[in-house]
Amino acid sequence: INCDVGIYEIELTDEEKAEEEELYEPEEIVRRKLRRTIYCPPPMERPPSNAVTKIDLLEYGLTGTLVSELSHLKWLHRLNLNDNILHGTIPTTYGLFENLHFIDLGDNQLSGT
Numbered sequence: 420i421n422c423d424v425g426i427y428e429i430e431l432t433d434e435e436k437a438e439e440e441e442l443y444e445p446e447e448i449v450r451r452k453l454r455r456t457i458y459c460p461p462p463m464e465r466p467p468s469n470a471v472t473k474i475d476l477l478e479y480g481l482t483g484t485l486v487s488e489l490s491h492l493k494w495l496h497r498l499n500l501n502d503n504i505l506h507g508t509i510p511t512t513y514g515l516f517e518n519l520h521f522i523d524l525g526d527n528q529l530s531g532t
Contacts, residue, residue: 466494473497477523481505485529487512495519502526 466472471492477499484507489498495516501523509524509531516522 470494475499476503478502484508485510485513485524489513490515493517497521499523500527505529 472494474489474495475497478501481500481503483505485500485505487510489495490510490512496518498516498519498521502525504527505524506528507530509529511531513522
């Protein structure tokens with residue numbers, strides 16, 4: 420199904436409707452009709468070609484603390500800083516990432532949630 424934003428119901432033919440009504444109790448018919456309703460989410464906005472979408476610095480020997488400004492990277496969806504020598508607290512602004520799907524800060528000396 421190709422659709423824009425919205426909710427669509429798939430219609431049965433008259434023959435399929437008659438079969439459904441003969442085979443199922445009214446409550447089951449309602450449940451089956453709800454399962455045929457499809458929600459199509461709005462299309463995702465695409466990042467500009469120069470946007471930072473991934474930072475993967477696993478085992479780079481990085482030292483120091485995490486900077487809160489990373490959370491300004493609107494299009495970042497992967498952040499991997501695992502197994503470095505980072506210390507300090509995880510900035511609370513990291514909870515503001517809009518599109519982040521993966522984050523790994525393990526094997527560092529970090530605290531916070």
